[in-house]
Amino acid sequence: MKKSLFHNNDIKTLLLLPNIVYYEVPFLPSDMGQSNIFILLILIPLTFTQSVKGKVCVCDLKNSDPAFPMNKLMKVETSALQCTGTITSQKMTELDRLVLGLQQRIKQLEDNVVMLEKEDDRNLYGAVSLRIIELEIAEIQGLFNKLNSTTTNYQHLSLQTAAQLDDMKDTMEELEKFDNMQVIKKERENQRIKRELEQCKEEIKATAPPPTVPPARCGLGRMVSVVGPRTYSLTVYSTSYPYGAWGRDANPARGDENKYWLVVLLLSNVYGHFVRQYNTLSTLLIGIGQTDTYISSSNPTTNTIQGPNMVMYGNALYYNCYNTYSVCQFNMTTRSVSTVALPKDAGYNNKLPFGHLAAAYSYTDMDFATDESGVYVIYASTSNFGNVIITKVQTSNPPVLGQTWTTSLYKGTVTNTFMVCGVLYATRYLDKETEEIFYSYDTKTKEERFDLKINIKKMQTNIQFLNYDPRDHLLYVYSDAYILTYELIFQ
Structure with a gap:
């Protein structure tokens, strides 16, 4: 009317x-x-x-509407910020670290007791050994006390957080009753429409998709996204060693299809001298049943692993040899090392490493990658102005350098590389939460792309190692002492 x-x-x-x-x-x-x-x-x-x-x-x-209770809304915002600051990923993994540490100390104590039983001379040796065991028991008791204290604190934190969440829920339900004009509902709808509009604009402005690998080469379409992480865990070493590598043999011997390998850089985050192997992923995550194969007796010495980039292929580990511009091939069965030298102007000894504006990744002059066809070494040289070079490594014994491709990608702006079906992909650091696959080079067509926008969700700040396994289409990542896997999605 x-x-x-x-x-x-x-x-x-x-x-x-x-x-x-x-x-x-x-x-x-x-x-x-x-x-x-x-x-x-x-x-x-x-x-x-x-x-x-x-x-x-x-x-x-x-006006028939009561005044909007702004103080209640501010209280909810404050509670949410407190929850975010209190519950962190570091706290969530603290119990795991304590339990792993306790398991290792108990195992060490058992070994010492067995040794005492075998070698006790009823004299000075036994007294000293008993004193050492007594000190170890005291340290284990201290770990137990810390574990109990941490568990109790987490129980209190859980109860407190649950109460805060209930209180925030009740307050928000009360605040929504003031929405007589459907303002909140419409604002949410407007925000959704704005997001969809921005996404639509980005899609319109989007460049051509990443390279599509011809079916004749390995049967995969173009890579469209990275999903995960599928695996996220500390190793048995906890957070002691932030640099390392892990994965599976890309071309395993019969019977070794399920084995996993792990290498940590023990000395100055630069050098490693043995490979640890596990029969399954679960034993690796728990930290039991490992087999250690030593390349050299100590660090650093001849044949020592230098830098975190390495791969396993055909029961051999490929890595940067200590203090040289050479590729090392370590046979896991015979424990013999063969080498092949890169060009003399190739970067080594931290001269042309990976990095970004805020930091460089130490001793990453050479990166190794596996794909459906074998092993590659990715490096840079002064004659190519510090830009990335890709060289195929023939996996004979000794190894031989095969075909080489030069790119216009400056290595210092890259944080990692990997190969899929003959296509090199490079990543860069966006922020603490995101790594971006931004570049590709097709070794078949020699086409370069700098406009890929495929994000990887990080759980830690830095990614020291990254490699693609052609058997399961997963990226294996070593990130600030954590091991992770991500699934590559192909269209």
């Missing part, structure tokens, strides 16, 4: 609904002519009363 409440014909009531009145008011800015008239729509929730005095209608309009 339409009704005029004022003598002034310029103000008209458009529609009367219960408790809400919409007014159409002509509005003429002072700097515009009569032909430019704006309309203001005034929405007023009200309590409507009417009386008649003579021939004039008088209306009293009162």
